[in-house]
Amino acid sequence: MTISEAIQEIIKLEGKNIFDDSKRLHAMLGDLASQNKKELNIFRGAVDEKVLKLCIDDNLKDNNKIARIRTLLDDKGLSEQWISFVIESLAVSLGWNYTPIEPEKELSIVHNLESKAKPDDFEKEKNIKFIAGEYSTEIEVIKNKLVSLYKKNGYDEDVQKLQDELLRVSSADKIKIVVTGQYSSGKSSIISALTQNNDIRIDSDITTDKADDYDWNGIILTDTPGLYANNEEHTQKAIDEIRQSDLLIYCITSDLFNQYTLKDFKKWAFEIGYSGKMFLVINKMSKEFGEYEDLVENYKLSLNRSLSPHSLNEFPYCFVDAKDYRDGVKDSDTELIEYSHFEDLIKTLNDFIDKKGELGKLDTPIKILKSSIDGVLQSEVSTDQDRAYYNLLSRIERRVCQSRNNVKTDISFCIRSGLNPIVEKGVELSRLIGEQDISFGKWELTNLVESTCEKINSKLQDIIENNYNSLQQDLQEIMESNTANYFFQSVNYAVNKKLNFFESKQSKFSREQFNSISDIVKNISGGIVNIATKSVGSASIVLKNSEVSGSILHNVIKGIGDFLKFKFKPWQAVKYIF
Amino acid sequence: MDEKQKALELESKRIECRRQFYDIAEDISKEYQNELKGFYDVYNNIIDIINDSRQKSESAEQSHKKLTQSLVKVQSDLTEIQNKIFA
Numbered sequence: 001m002t003i004s005e006a007i008q009e010i011i012k013l014e015g016k017n018i019f020d021d022s023k024r025l026h027a028m029l030g031d032l033a034s035q036n037k038k039e040l041n042i043f044r045g046a047v048d049e050k051v052l053k054l055c056i057d058d059n060l061k062d063n064n065k066i067a068r069i070r071t072l073l074d075d076k077g078l079s080e081q082w083i084s085f086v087i088e089s090l091a092v093s094l095g096w097n098y099t100p101i102e103p104e105k106e107l108s109i110v111h112n113l114e115s116k117a118k119p120d121d122f123e124k125e126k127n128i129k130f131i132a133g134e135y136s137t138e139i140e141v142i143k144n145k146l147v148s149l150y151k152k153n154g155y156d157e158d159v160q161k162l163q164d165e166l167l168r169v170s171s172a173d174k175i176k177i178v179v180t181g182q183y184s185s186g187k188s189s190i191i192s193a194l195t196q197n198n199d200i201r202i203d204s205d206i207t208t209d210k211a212d213d214y215d216w217n218g219i220i221l222t223d224t225p226g227l228y229a230n231n232e233e234h235t236q237k238a239i240d241e242i243r244q245s246d247l248l249i250y251c252i253t254s255d256l257f258n259q260y261t262l263k264d265f266k267k268w269a270f271e272i273g274y275s276g277k278m279f280l281v282i283n284k285m286s287k288e289f290g291e292y293e294d295l296v297e298n299y300k301l302s303l304n305r306s307l308s309p310h311s312l313n314e315f316p317y318c319f320v321d322a323k324d325y326r327d328g329v330k331d332s333d334t335e336l337i338e339y340s341h342f343e344d345l346i347k348t349l350n351d352f353i354d355k356k357g358e359l360g361k362l363d364t365p366i367k368i369l370k371s372s373i374d375g376v377l378q379s380e381v382s383t384d385q386d387r388a389y390y391n392l393l394s395r396i397e398r399r400v401c402q403s404r405n406n407v408k409t410d411i412s413f414c415i416r417s418g419l420n421p422i423v424e425k426g427v428e429l430s431r432l433i434g435e436q437d438i439s440f441g442k443w444e445l446t447n448l449v450e451s452t453c454e455k456i457n458s459k460l461q462d463i464i465e466n467n468y469n470s471l472q473q474d475l476q477e478i479m480e481s482n483t484a485n486y487f488f489q490s491v492n493y494a495v496n497k498k499l500n501f502f503e504s505k506q507s508k509f510s511r512e513q514f515n516s517i518s519d520i521v522k523n524i525s526g527g528i529v530n531i532a533t534k535s536v537g538s539a540s541i542v543l544k545n546s547e548v549s550g551s552i553l554h555n556v557i558k559g560i561g562d563f564l565k566f567k568f569k570p571w572q573a574v575k576y577i578f
Numbered sequence: 579m580d581e582k583q584k585a586l587e588l589e590s591k592r593i594e595c596r597r598q599f600y601d602i603a604e605d606i607s608k609e610y611q612n613e614l615k616g617f618y619d620v621y622n623n624i625i626d627i628i629n630d631s632r633q634k635s636e637s638a639e640q641s642h643k644k645l646t647q648s649l650v651k652v653q654s655d656l657t658e659i660q661n662k663i664f665a
Binding site: 433456523557 | 628
């Protein structure tokens, strides 16, 4: 289905009010026009709430709508080919009177209407904005797919967590730049120099123990506690902030990388994949003697060696002295300001934000989605727990089968051998036929059959009860085995924790396995499997008389016992021959 | 009736006598087996419950494997977007 056919179909189903709900419209488009992936992505990236509002604005004539939409799409940096595609798709589906005209003509309509000149020197920025819109739609589609996967598989708790985190970052419309690096590398000085905020505490000692946000021309700069100050709590706080960053300024001093900072920098840049949004600042340059240019050349060589096989050119970077800049500004010392090279940093950082800021913001929800997936994948039920569970099931099954076969064989033998006196009496009497008079009437036969059956009944009761007791004992042994202990230890948390509305899949799965073992035990013995919460891993079957009487097998055995004892009179079925 | 005939009749009566007592034992045996059938069914039911539990867990395991594959695919799609963003 083409995009315009899909929109027509959606309008048929939902009416034009659907244009007030861009998310729903885009989702429905995804379902109906899923074959045209590229067109769909472009269309969804281009047709935002503003465009949709114009589409259903009854106060505007069709040509005015089209002209205004064209301006919006043009501002987004969409190419002429795709602008025409989007406008034509909307025009066909909404039945506008549309004849493709020269774009310049359409634009001139808007210019006349609004006396607003089309900006022509921000092509790069527009492209970024449009790419951001396009990727944003792609991310939204993936997020919806992930949420539906989670819901379908019972990961409701993770859906909630994911949505909360995404909401938190989406509500922050400002770009967040986290400044990180080793302690005393001058992170706070850089922020203070950028924001001209002299209240920020700066000291040669460790001064930043929590993350603080500062506003810099509408951008959030986050100061973090330094890494590797032998303070796990500080390091963790910094890591949490880095994970939420749109862009990252990584700060080192003119001492360059040491083994810890180099490892940390490489981890974020190349292992976790932040390299595209990292900015490297080499601070405290004034503590070194020598010409700035010479120092920089030497440092570049050294940094390239450290980052090999990667190189310094993969990142924007600056060699500065933030403290000199602050002092220079404070004392209006232009020479010190120039010597600090901090204005180079401001310019390079601005370019970096222009280029990467919008895209960096997109990376944050991606990281949240990926981290959520990692969490779910890690919660995969341990195969060892599964193995223990299947092993327990098999052992119980084998024992129940064995018990059934034994009792069947024993009962069969008991009846067959127990009835022998009757057969033998027949042989004995048959031998007397023709030899002497036989006096064996109905009364004698009844006595023989009754006494034989009573003996059999009594033996059967013993067989059944012994078999049941032996099964019980074996079951207890299985429940106390190492395998059972391992299994109960694995499921202990899920079984003993307080149930809440959002239960993780892993926990539910473990609890279901425990319940199935527990049900089987209850069916056999009436006992309850109890995992002792204090000594984790030790499980026992708690048997109480009242509970045992609830076992299905026990009830049947008791019933059969009573039946054999009081009611079962098989001799009544005998056809008397005498 | 000659001797041979008499002997045959006698043997026939003896066989009939043995058969009748044997039939009585057989009837009683059948009666027992019939009454105890329900007892064996309880064991079979427990074995059925065990098999159901095993199958349920196996199918949950299968669906978990499918989910893992889907999640890995989503992760790789996200990585692709990241690569494009910072290309």
